[in-house]
Amino acid sequence: MRRHQNTRTAVLSAGAVLLASTAVAAALPAGAAAAGCAVTYAVSSQWQGGFGANVTVTNLGDPVNGWTLTWSYAAGQTVTQAWNATVTQSGAAVSARNVGYNGSIPTNGSTSFGFNGAWTGSNPAPTSFALNGVTCTGGTTTPTSSPSVPPSSPPPSSPPPTGAADITVNTASRYQTIDGFGAAVSIWGGAWSTAETQTLVGLGPNQLGLSIVRTGISPVSGEWGTQVSALRTAKSYGSNVKIMASPWTAPAAWKTNNSRINGGKLRTDYYDDYAGHLNSYVQYMRNQGVTIDVTSVQNEPDWHPDYDSMDWSGTELQTFVREQGAKVQNTKLMVAEAVNLNYGYTDPTLNDAAARDNIGYIGGHLYGTEASGRLKPYPLAQQHNKPVWMTEWNLHEADGGGSNIWGNPANATVWNETLDDIMRTVHRSMESNWSAYVWWYGKRYYSFIGDGESAYGTAAGAPLKRGYAFAQYAKYVRPGYQRVALTKSSKASPLEVTAYSGDGKITLVILNRSTSAVNNAVVQAPQNVSRAEYVATSQNASAASQPVGVNGNQVTVNVGARSISTVVLTL
Numbered sequence: 001m002r003r004h005q006n007t008r009t010a011v012l013s014a015g016a017v018l019l020a021s022t023a024v025a026a027a028l029p030a031g032a033a034a035a036g037c038a039v040t041y042a043v044s045s046q047w048q049g050g051f052g053a054n055v056t057v058t059n060l061g062d063p064v065n066g067w068t069l070t071w072s073y074a075a076g077q078t079v080t081q082a083w084n085a086t087v088t089q090s091g092a093a094v095s096a097r098n099v100g101y102n103g104s105i106p107t108n109g110s111t112s113f114g115f116n117g118a119w120t121g122s123n124p125a126p127t128s129f130a131l132n133g134v135t136c137t138g139g140t141t142t143p144t145s146s147p148s149v150p151p152s153s154p155p156p157s158s159p160p161p162t163g164a165a166d167i168t169v170n171t172a173s174r175y176q177t178i179d180g181f182g183a184a185v186s187i188w189g190g191a192w193s194t195a196e197t198q199t200l201v202g203l204g205p206n207q208l209g210l211s212i213v214r215t216g217i218s219p220v221s222g223e224w225g226t227q228v229s230a231l232r233t234a235k236s237y238g239s240n241v242k243i244m245a246s247p248w249t250a251p252a253a254w255k256t257n258n259s260r261i262n263g264g265k266l267r268t269d270y271y272d273d274y275a276g277h278l279n280s281y282v283q284y285m286r287n288q289g290v291t292i293d294v295t296s297v298q299n300e301p302d303w304h305p306d307y308d309s310m311d312w313s314g315t316e317l318q319t320f321v322r323e324q325g326a327k328v329q330n331t332k333l334m335v336a337e338a339v340n341l342n343y344g345y346t347d348p349t350l351n352d353a354a355a356r357d358n359i360g361y362i363g364g365h366l367y368g369t370e371a372s373g374r375l376k377p378y379p380l381a382q383q384h385n386k387p388v389w390m391t392e393w394n395l396h397e398a399d400g401g402g403s404n405i406w407g408n409p410a411n412a413t414v415w416n417e418t419l420d421d422i423m424r425t426v427h428r429s430m431e432s433n434w435s436a437y438v439w440w441y442g443k444r445y446y447s448f449i450g451d452g453e454s455a456y457g458t459a460a461g462a463p464l465k466r467g468y469a470f471a472q473y474a475k476y477v478r479p480g481y482q483r484v485a486l487t488k489s490s491k492a493s494p495l496e497v498t499a500y501s502g503d504g505k506i507t508l509v510i511l512n513r514s515t516s517a518v519n520n521a522v523v524q525a526p527q528n529v530s531r532a533e534y535v536a537t538s539q540n541a542s543a544a545s546q547p548v549g550v551n552g553n554q555v556t557v558n559v560g561a562r563s564i565s566t567v568v569l570t571l
Contacts, residue, residue, distance in 0.1 A: 036061025037131040039069070043123065050080075050544055051123055052410060054114045055096070057131060059105040064132065067105060068097040071126040077119045080206065081409055081462060081542070085113035094126075116409060116542065165524035165554060166492040169499045169506055172526075173485035178500065179387060179435040180242055181426075181474035182212025183442030185227050187248070188308075192230040192443055196461045199449055200442050201238030206543075208448055208467045209475025211240060214391060214438050217247040217281050217295075219260060219308070224284055231290045240479045242293040244391065244438070245281065246337060248308035250274050255310065263304025263311040266320075275324035282331045294361055296334040296391070297321060303339050312336065318348035318355050325358030332360025337391055340368035343378070350380045362386045366393035366425060375425065377433045387435035394439075395421055396446035399456070406445045407457025409465040415539040415562070418466045419513055423564050426473055427511055430483060430498045439470065468542040469564050472535070476507050476566045492521055495559060506569040510559055518559040525553045529569045536565035 038058040043051050057069055069085075072092045079087050085096045096113060098104075105111050129136045183200065185192055192200065201210050213234045215227050234241045249260045254273060257264030266274055282292045297320060301312035312320075317336050325333050338345040341364025349355045350362070362381045369375050369390075381388050398405065398417040405411045426437050442448045443460075448467030450458025458464060481502030488497065495518060496511040506525050512518060532555045534548040539562060546565070549556040557567060 036134055037129075037136040039129040039131075039136050041071075041125055041129075043125070050116060050118050050541065051077075052114065052116050052540060054112065055085075056110050056112045057105065057129075058110040059107060059131070061107065063107055064105040066098055067111070067132055068095055069129055069131055070095050070133075071129045073126060075119065075122045075124050077117050077123060079115050079117045082113065082115035082407075082459070085115075086459065087113075087115050114408065114410070164489065164522070166489040166518075166521045167495075167497055167499075167508065168487045168524045169508070169526060170485040170487070171501050171506065174501070175483040175485070176387065176433040176435050178477055178479060178481045178483065178502075179389065180211030180240075180479045181437050181470065181477070182210045182214060182242075182244075183439040183448055184214035184216075184392070185230055186441060186443070187216040191227050192233075193461065194229070194233050196443060196449060197230045197233040198237050199461060199463060200467075201234045201241055203239055203475060206463055207475075208463060208471040209239075210234075210442065210448075211238065211474060211479050212242050212244060212436055212438050213442075214244045214246060216299075217245050217278065219247070219249050219251045219277075221280065221284070224281060225288075228285070228288045228290060231285070232288065235290060242479065243285075243290060244294040244296065244334070244389075245285075245292050245331075246296040246299040246391070247278065247310075248299050249310045250277065260308050261306050263309050265311050265316070271320055271324050272327075274320070275327040279328045282328060286330055292331045294334050294389075295328060295331040296337050296363055297325075299337050299392075300339050300365065301336050301345055302342060312345070314345045314348040317345060318352050321349055321358045322352055322355035325355070333358060334361040334363040334389065334391075335359050337363040337365060339365050340372050341365065341374045341378075341388075341390075342372075343374070343380070347380060350384055350386065356384055356386070359386065361389055363389045363391045366390055366429075370425070370428070375428050375432060382433060388433070389436035389438065390429050390434055391436070391438045392440055393422075393425070394441075399446065404455065404457035406464065407450065407459070409468075409542060410540050411465075412539060414465060418469050419511070419562060419564060422466065423469055423472075423511055424496070424513065426470070427496050427498060427509070430473075430509075433483075437473070442467075463542070465537070465539075465542060468537045471543060472537055472564045472566045473509055476535075476568055477509065478502060481507065492518060494518060495521070504571055506571065508567040508569075510557075510565045510567065512559045512561060512563050512565075515561050517561045521557055521559055523555050523557065523567060523569070525555075525569050525571065527571050528553050529555055529571060531570040533568040533570075534565065535568075536560060536563050538563040 040056045043053050071094050079089050087096045200208050203209050231243055250266050252258055252260045254270035255264040285292050298312055304311055335349045336345040346362050378388050398413045405414055429437050444451050445453050445456035445458045450462045450464055452460030477500050481500040484499050484501045486499045494514040498509055500507045529550055532548045532550050534546040534557050535543055536546050537543055538560050
């Protein structure tokens with residue numbers, strides 16, 4: 001990870017009737033100034049089983065330096081994710097309190113926050129609010145019309161498929177086997193909690209289904225225990241989760257610069273010690289109940305920053321794995337994780353039969369890979385049956401240097417970067433026959449779950465929009481699945497689609513980065529479909545179940561504009 005580098009970077013189907021009682025304004029009538037507050041509550045969007053709401057609190061009394069707003073839900077609605085406030089719920093009672101950047105409200109000033117929620121049956125707006133325990137009295141108003149649904153949203157239902165297919169899956173033509181999708185624990189900081197790990201690797205509601213967890217190998221063995229609990233939880237709670245370990249540096253005394261930082265080469269007389277160091281880490285973790293499935297020889301051998309790092313050439317890596325690689329037991333070695341999958345760091349090993357036999361994987365990072373023309377199949381790796389893993393990328397230019405936009409799942413700038421940069425490169429890596437895609441930190445304000453930093457507006461451990469989008473791959477395309485061929489009609493040409501076969505299912509991940517929905521798209525499987533599931537994430541919905549029509553070996557789906565969705569067909 002290059003820590004100091006500044007790298008680049010539709011509301012879904014309503015499904016059920018949108019309710020008229022979706023907004024309420026509690027405004028002070030004349031003579032009621034003692035109440036001191038007014039509240040506007042509005043449901044901004046609603047879909048099958050879920051809704052988004054915006055709340056504005058106006059202070060009409062003395063200045064408020066810290067605030068808590070409370071209300072009750074009459075129909076069993078539940079809050080699932082909030083931004084610009086910390087929102088908690090106990091039964092019907094809901095409490096929203098300020099976070100650091102919107103903690104004060106001057107007289108006649110206001111503050112706003114929002115959240116996503118779940119509903120069943122009905123979704124009436126609350127009619128009573130209290131600010132710091134004082135009821136915001138006044139009349140309530142109910143709009144005479146439902147909240148509008150953007151034109152890019154798909155229709156509320158999908159008819160049974162008829163006519164020619166728009167996406168035809170061909171399972172007879174197969175490509176790479178998928179090893180998984182994942183993210184890294186904190187390399188220099190604390191570990192994920194048990195609950196956070198479960199959110200990241202679990203397959204239940206509001207869990208993200210990661211199947212690879214990357215961790216670091218400290219040059220100090222006394223630090224190895226930091227991640228044991230999180231890694232053990234990932235292995236035991238997740239489904240077929242692989243653990244990958246990457247060293248940033250050898251101990252300083254073994255290096256030519258006698259330092260952990262600023263690169264420096266591993267001295268050749270310490271090659272044997274370094275192999276023992278890697279082996280000791282793998283065996284230590286094994287004794288703790290954690291299998292290290294993949295062990296990298298070096299993180300970014302071509303990057304020499306002023307933090308933990310070590311410099312290798314491609315021929316030095318070749319020599320090390322040929323002469324020392326077999327000493328690292330109970331794991332598979334990876335070469336090399338160069339910054340932009342530079343083949344100069346992997347070709348020498350692949351071209352040396354003895355070295356090649358000691359590795360299991362080829363790794364590389366995505367920084368500059370596309371610009372250098374290497375976001376594509378790697379023929380030499382394929383020739384020797386070495387799966388290619390993309391093991392790190394970190395992009396968060398959307399914040400422009402830091403803002404609270406990350407806690408708002410409907411923020412357009414965040415969504416555009418997530419869809420157009422990150423999800424697009426996941427799609428491209430799959431089309432390039434790569435077997436894994438591993439993001440940088442899984443827990444960070446710009447990542448998959450929030451880290452609680454108040455300046456960025458995320459709650460620690462809460463799934464973020466980027467996590468829900470990534471889960472459209474991770475949760476449904478499981479390790480061992482194999483990518484298969486497909487063809488598209490002209491109607492489906494705006495869609496970027498990959499298909500996978502495994503567990504008696506066909507799974508398709510569909511990116512629609514265009515501004516128009518593709519409705520009534522017919523997906524054709526090679527045999528009859530017994531069950532179909534369709535889940536989508538967009539700017540205004542997260543992992544929302546969508547209607548799907550089934551008829552024999554065809555299903556029909558409505559693909560929302562600016563969305564990523566997954567179709568799972570059980571055969």
